Amino acid sequence: MHSDRTPEQEERSYRRRRKAVSLCSLLGLIGVFLFITFTFGSRILTFASDPEGFRAWAQGQGILGRLALIGIQVLQVVVAIMPGEVVEIAAGFTFGAWEGLLLCLTGSVLGSIIIYGFTRRFGVKMVEAFISREKMDSLKFIHNSRKLELLIFFLFLIPGTPKDVITYFIGLTPMKLKTFLVLSTIARIPSVISSTMGGNAMGLQDYRLAIIVFAITVLVSSIGLLIYTCIVKKHNGKH
Incomplete structure (x- = not known):
């Protein structure tokens, strides 16, 4: 089925999709924060004065808290505008480094399944509604890679790369969902555990360790982002 629309009409349609998704994403974020505020607001206010007490209370919420x-991690992956590190630090602070890691990875897997399913079903137009064409163009080298599995594992292993943006592109490649989930989940572990460890240190009020972990994470992420930028420029012929 081909489209008889002019380039100008296609552009207007693209802009409308982007605006609609941006609005829905914003409303979704507001909804989540309102829910958290009205449900746990009074307890969150105790965080500054009694972080240990808040941590104990949050852990006592059982399955609901988990x-x-x-759910917040799934939203973070799907919306792709929230910084994942914030959610990971909160997970480590609330549930500890290792349980926080498990919860974040679970949310990432579920979010990735949602994105993969939608991109397979609706194709590039769905992806463009969430990711700008400029970013899409910069990632075209992924689709053309002869060593796709190795490249995806490497990109998800490097701290600082736009993993959620890359996730949207995966559904447009020949990679199978199971393969992507295994590679990306394993590769995410070092980055996520560093954030949950820092959050856990904050929960234990070991602020010295937290600062050290976060400083190392920022340094490594900056190096990772630089490496990613070089990879993109190299594959897109921009020297």
Whole structure:
């Protein structure tokens, strides 16, 4: 089925999709924050004065607290505008480094499945609604890579790369969902555990360790982002 629309009409349609998704994403974020505020607001206010007490209370919420964290992580992956590190630090602070890691990875897997399913079903137009054409163009080298699995593992292993943006592109490649989930989940572990460890240190009020972990994470992420930028420029012929 081909389209008889002119380039100008296609551009206007693209802009409308972008605006609609941006509005829905914003409303979704507002909805989540309002829910958290009205449900846990009074307890969150105790964080500054009694972080240890808040941590104990949050851990005592049982499955509800875990599901809420997973839901926020899914939203973070799908919306792709929220910084993942914030959610990961909160997970580490609330549930500890290792449980926080497990919850974040679970949310990432669920979010990736959602994105993969939608991109397979609706194709590039769906992706363009979430990711700008400029970013899409910069990632075209992924689709043309002869060593796709190795490249994806490497990109998800490097701290600082736009993993959620790359996730949107995966559904446009020949890679199978199972393969992508295994590679990306394993590769995410070092980056996520560093954030949950820092959050856990904050929960234990070991601020010296937290500062050290976050400083190392920022340094490594900056190096990773530089490496990613060089990879993109190299594959797109921009020297």
